[in-house]
Amino acid sequence: MNFDYVIIGSGISGCSIAYNLANKGIKRIAVIDKNYLTSGSTGRCGAGVRQQWGTKMNCMLAKASIEFFEKAQETLNYQGDIEFSQAGYLILAVTDEEDRDFEKNVLLQQSLGIPSQKLNKLEAQKIVPHLNIDIIKSATFCPTDGHLNPFAMTDAYYQAAIKLGVKFFFKEEVIDIIVRNDKIEKVITKNNEFITNNVINAAGGYAKTIGDMVGIDIPVYPERHEILVTEPIEKIQGPMVMSFNKNIYCQQVPHGSFIMGRTNPYELPGFSINSSWGFLDEMSKTLCEILPAVGNLRVIRQWAGLYTMSPDRQPIISDSKLKGFYLACGFSGHGFMFAPMTGLLLSEIILNEELSIDINELHINRFNHKQVFAYEKSVV
Amino acid sequence: MNKENIIICRCEDISLENIEKIFAMGYLDIEVIKRILRIGMGPCQGNTCGQLLQRELSNYLKVKMEDIKPLTSRPLVVGVKLKDINEGAEHEL
Numbered sequence: 001m002n003f004d005y006v007i008i009g010s011g012i013s014g015c016s017i018a019y020n021l022a023n024k025g026i027k028r029i030a031v032i033d034k035n036y037l038t039s040g041s042t043g044r045c046g047a048g049v050r051q052q053w054g055t056k057m058n059c060m061l062a063k064a065s066i067e068f069f070e071k072a073q074e075t076l077n078y079q080g081d082i083e084f085s086q087a088g089y090l091i092l093a094v095t096d097e098e099d100r101d102f103e104k105n106v107l108l109q110q111s112l113g114i115p116s117q118k119l120n121k122l123e124a125q126k127i128v129p130h131l132n133i134d135i136i137k138s139a140t141f142c143p144t145d146g147h148l149n150p151f152a153m154t155d156a157y158y159q160a161a162i163k164l165g166v167k168f169f170f171k172e173e174v175i176d177i178i179v180r181n182d183k184i185e186k187v188i189t190k191n192n193e194f195i196t197n198n199v200i201n202a203a204g205g206y207a208k209t210i211g212d213m214v215g216i217d218i219p220v221y222p223e224r225h226e227i228l229v230t231e232p233i234e235k236i237q238g239p240m241v242m243s244f245n246k247n248i249y250c251q252q253v254p255h256g257s258f259i260m261g262r263t264n265p266y267e268l269p270g271f272s273i274n275s276s277w278g279f280l281d282e283m284s285k286t287l288c289e290i291l292p293a294v295g296n297l298r299v300i301r302q303w304a305g306l307y308t309m310s311p312d313r314q315p316i317i318s319d320s321k322l323k324g325f326y327l328a329c330g331f332s333g334h335g336f337m338f339a340p341m342t343g344l345l346l347s348e349i350i351l352n353e354e355l356s357i358d359i360n361e362l363h364i365n366r367f368n369h370k371q372v373f374a375y376e377k378s379v380v
Numbered sequence: 381m382n383k384e385n386i387i388i389c390r391c392e393d394i395s396l397e398n399i400e401k402i403f404a405m406g407y408l409d410i411e412v413i414k415r416i417l418r419i420g421m422g423p424c425q426g427n428t429c430g431q432l433l434q435r436e437l438s439n440y441l442k443v444k445m446e447d448i449k450p451l452t453s454r455p456l457v458v459g460v461k462l463k464d465i466n467e468g469a470e471h472e473l
Contacts, residue, residue, distance in 0.1 A: 036409045043415055080416075151415040170409070231423055231459055255418070275455050284466035295466060298459030300423055 009202035011042035015157035016343025022164035034173035044305025068340035078156035087238035089145035116142035205306030207329035230297035232256025307333035313376035389429035391422020
């Protein structure tokens with residue numbers, strides 16, 4: 001099979017890249033995945049979308065992506081419901097250091113047109129009445145952050161891409177990529193060969209594995225993050241409640257259930273996506289401290305997915321020293337919410353167009369030069 | 381009986397009509413069907429609907445039921461309150 005572009009990974013990044021390329025008139029695009037649509041990190045994520053970041057790049061990618069989500073249903077002409085709801089993110093400052101950092105973050109966000117604001121304890125309590133305000137110094141709130149259904153949003157890109165002629169191949173695990181004289185020749189999967197000169201690495205947790213096949217060392221690693229969902233109840237909480245210090249994010253989704261997760265600081269790099277009892281212990285402890293009323297809900301199910309961590313916790317969206325090999329990886333847990341810009345910007349890079357946002361800082365070269373532009377601290 | 385009234389997943393209220401419609405749209409991977417329809421995601425964790433979905437999909441694809449992989453089993457087996465887990469954890473210390 002011959003293709004002009006082969007995209008590895010059918011998560012939201014791969015589907016968005018496919019849609020954006022096809023939308024610019026590119027034909028003969030294949031998306032291949034070792035498993036099924038959204039089987040990796042996208043389908044396992046916390047379903048939140050936010051603009052309250054600590055680095056300028058992340059703020060700009062997030063803001064432009066939210067603007068896309070606001071009209072995605074119509075733009076992609078999707079028959080289902082992407083369940084986009086903008087009830088905000090309430091980010092808790094627990095320590096004095098966070099209180100000071102968030103002051104700076106809000107100034108940065110506001111300078112980029114993001115409508116976030118600093119709140120005192122009582123203002124925070126008005127937004128989430130069952131919040132335990134005894135443990136916080138202050139909070140920040142951005143009303144246009146919110147929730148989006150990861151399966152539906154990816155399905156919307158998938159269906160739109162199919163209509164534009166993109167071909168999808170599932171259960172096709174890439175086992176090798178053949179490069180000859182600095183030129184990509186083909187992608188070999190367990191069952192097939194895809195003849196192509198252009199490969200886009202959107203393989204999420206497996207991005208480094210794919211890079212190694214063509215001799216491009218991508219400094220990212222996969223890390224398990226666990227998550228759970230409760231039984232559904234009537235609407236009691238609008239925004240996502242998040243604390244970096246307490247290590248929790250927790251949101252009631254339109255379905256009525258609560259989704260919550262945390263980072264295990266002792267987690268080692270690896271591909272495991274098993275669930276652990278330790279996660280339930282730690283999660284319930286933090287949850288009962290911060291949102292005690294939610295403790296009355298039953299846990300229905302737990303699962304896990306991979307964050308693909310980059311050295312500065314910012315994504316890599318760029319070409320590479322191998323002609324025809326492009327990267328969209330290292331999102332460090334936030335590939336879902338940046339996907340509209342990932343797809344748009346990478347399609348612009350591939351087609352040599354003027355970039356909608358200058359993302360020179362997100363080039364993989366930044367790690368060669370040991371040139372650290374910024375480090376994102378706002379990560380759970 | 382009207383297929384709209386034949387309930388496959390009671391937790392998430394998914395009918396036979398819903399799943400036949402999604403088959404016809406070309407969604408034939410049991411895990412993708414679960415994610416799009418929410419079938420099997422309710423409090424019973426797919427204990428009832430999982431097998432019904434497997435059977436309907438095997439009929440549609442004209443393959444044996446055992447050739448359709450069942451939905452992934454995930455913990456917990458029964459719902460447990462977060463505060464009970466928290467209290468239990470404290471007890472262990």
